[in-house]
Amino acid sequence: MSPIIKTDGLSHIYSAGTVFEQAAIKDINVEINRGEFVGVIGHTGSGKSTLIQHFNGLLKPTSGKIFVEGEDIWEKPREIRRFRFKVGLVFQYPEYQLFEDTVYKDIAFGPTNMGLAEEEVDKRVREAAAFVELKPELLEKSPFELSGGQKRRAAIAGVIAMNPEVLILDEPTAGLDPRGRDRILGEIKEYHEQRSNTVLLVSHNMEDIARYAAKVMVLNQSRVFMYDTVESVFSRARELQEMGLSVPQVTKICLRLAQAGVEISPQTYTIKSAKARIIELLGRKRPNEAE
Amino acid sequence: MKLSDITIGQYFPGESPIHRMDPRTKLTLTMVYLIMLFTARNALALAVGVLFVLVSYPASGVSLRLILRSTKPVLPIIIFTGIFNLFLVAGEVVWSFWFLSITDEGIRVAAFMCVRILCLIAGSALLTYTTSPIALTDGIEMLFSPLKKLGAPVHEVAMMMTIALRFIPTLIEETEKIMSAQKARGADLESGNIFQRIRAMLPILIPLFVSAFRRAEELALAMECRCYHGGEGRTRMRILKVSWIDAAAVAFTAAFFSAVIAANIYAIDLAGMVSEL
Ligand SMILES: Nc1ncnc2c1ncn2[C@@H]1O[C@H](COP(=O)(O)OP(=O)(O)OP(=O)(O)O)[C@@H](O)[C@H]1O
Numbered sequence A: 001m002s003p004i005i006k007t008d009g010l011s012h013i014y015s016a017g018t019v020f021e022q023a024a025i026k027d028i029n030v031e032i033n034r035g036e037f038v039g040v041i042g043h044t045g046s047g048k049s050t051l052i053q054h055f056n057g058l059l060k061p062t063s064g065k066i067f068v069e070g071e072d073i074w075e076k077p078r079e080i081r082r083f084r085f086k087v088g089l090v091f092q093y094p095e096y097q098l099f100e101d102t103v104y105k106d107i108a109f110g111p112t113n114m115g116l117a118e119e120e121v122d123k124r125v126r127e128a129a130a131f132v133e134l135k136p137e138l139l140e141k142s143p144f145e146l147s148g149g150q151k152r153r154a155a156i157a158g159v160i161a162m163n164p165e166v167l168i169l170d171e172p173t174a175g176l177d178p179r180g181r182d183r184i185l186g187e188i189k190e191y192h193e194q195r196s197n198t199v200l201l202v203s204h205n206m207e208d209i210a211r212y213a214a215k216v217m218v219l220n221q222s223r224v225f226m227y228d229t230v231e232s233v234f235s236r237a238r239e240l241q242e243m244g245l246s247v248p249q250v251t252k253i254c255l256r257l258a259q260a261g262v263e264i265s266p267q268t269y270t271i272k273s274a275k276a277r278i279i280e281l282l283g284r285k286r287p288n289e290a291e
Numbered sequence B: 001m002k003l004s005d006i007t008i009g010q011y012f013p014g015e016s017p018i019h020r021m022d023p024r025t026k027l028t029l030t031m032v033y034l035i036m037l038f039t040a041r042n043a044l045a046l047a048v049g050v051l052f053v054l055v056s057y058p059a060s061g062v063s064l065r066l067i068l069r070s071t072k073p074v075l076p077i078i079i080f081t082g083i084f085n086l087f088l089v090a091g092e093v094v095w096s097f098w099f100l101s102i103t104d105e106g107i108r109v110a111a112f113m114c115v116r117i118l119c120l121i122a123g124s125a126l127l128t129y130t131t132s133p134i135a136l137t138d139g140i141e142m143l144f145s146p147l148k149k150l151g152a153p154v155h156e157v158a159m160m161m162t163i164a165l166r167f168i169p170t171l172i173e174e175t176e177k178i179m180s181a182q183k184a185r186g187a188d189l190e191s192g193n194i195f196q197r198i199r200a201m202l203p204i205l206i207p208l209f210v211s212a213f214r215r216a217e218e219l220a221l222a223m224e225c226r227c228y229h230g231g232e233g234r235t236r237m238r239i240l241k242v243s244w245i246d247a248a249a250v251a252f253t254a255a256f257f258s259a260v261i262a263a264n265i266y267a268i269d270l271a272g273m274v275s276e277l
């Protein structure tokens, strides 16, 4: 099957031709397959936000090409809007873009721009709101009356309502408490599983990436440094640490345990699997005290 | 044009003599220069005025390309003024078509106005390119401080200007972010007639206002937390000092101003002599 997003020698230079010139991404060649859940990591300023804004044509590459479903998106610049509906992008702090007088109208902004019929818009708004667990009575409220977490979820619903083939989220959990974070990521995971759409999640939280993503793209100094499964990326813990990134805490613990002679695989990325393994080991060593 | 291309009011840090001048001197001399431009009554005098900016820019280390960029947004105004003067000033008709006619005086006035406006912008841009906004408002506050005795809120106005200047880049950045976010949801900002376009701006303006108010509230709170209570008894971190560079700049400007006045008188004499003959 052809990849849903493919880039070919993609580079972007900000303020080209001035003293403020800065290359934000260089020679990016990646393929993202349909239905994948990809985590994007990289230290601050490595070009993550710049890269994902190319996928829906918000930024025009300085050189290189982007293909969405095999089509070069910049072939006909006038039709670029079509790709914005295919590749939905949720920015960092998306709640600052809410503007309508009701949450309902705000979520409907995207689908209405798509030119959908009113019933279809209504259906999509309600579905999207249900996905992010916004109660129907909240839909008639002003977005400015919602709590921080609710605003964030309303803004995400505004993109989900366009039912994009690819959903990209730039640090969707920045500034939320742990419960709000788990809730939003859980909802995104569920959306991914139900619709089997492609999801790209930019995050600084390795635990979240290990828990939700299947593949990880690591950006370092404007280039793609690794792009592989979670297992193989986090097994290169030392390289990640050298570039100022890290691996999930539970992986660090398992690494130490393995070094200390415990029979546990250092390729353990989630608390769930670590726990299962430790219980197994404990049960094996002291069968009488297992309880 | 991209929003970030606007350079008017932007400061380019540097170490040139003009950068090191006292902001009060720079403000005063810029005012003097503007007066100089309008004192010039003939081509020779105006040429002296043009020479003044042409000499000052190299001394500031700011590239000439930047002045050209700074005049770009006001180009329509310049062209409009030029055309307006060209056709509407009375004098001896040199060219006419239908109801339009161009007079010799019209050409002269139009050319003068265009050169003046260009110099005016280049001159004031030099001030903002080489003076940090903070220094600029400090200078304004001190220059106008005598008005405090009359009860004018000089400090408050200067503080407001500092804050406004400080937030221009922030607001531009914010506007670009919000525009991207709405475009990602399919907002169409480029097509449609003027009313459709104004309507299409609402999704950008509303979040922008909301965030500007939020920022203002946060800033007010942060200032109060640090016991800001107006200008009364406030001391400065940077004390403005007049140096020999300022003296030199004053002398330089005075020389040019004298040259402009001399050119005015000399050329009038010249015209008088011509008519006598
Ligand atoms: N609008 C812009 N104009 C000029 N330079 C920019 C702009 N946006 C980003 N950059 C620069 O491009 C580089 C990449 O920035 P980008 O925002 O893509 O990084 P990031 O990986 O998303 O970082 P973070 O984790 O902090 O969000 C940075 O060096 C940044 O300074």
Ligand SMILES: [Mg+2]
Pocket (backbone or CB within 6 Å): A048, A049, A050, A170
């Ligand atoms: Mg970013």
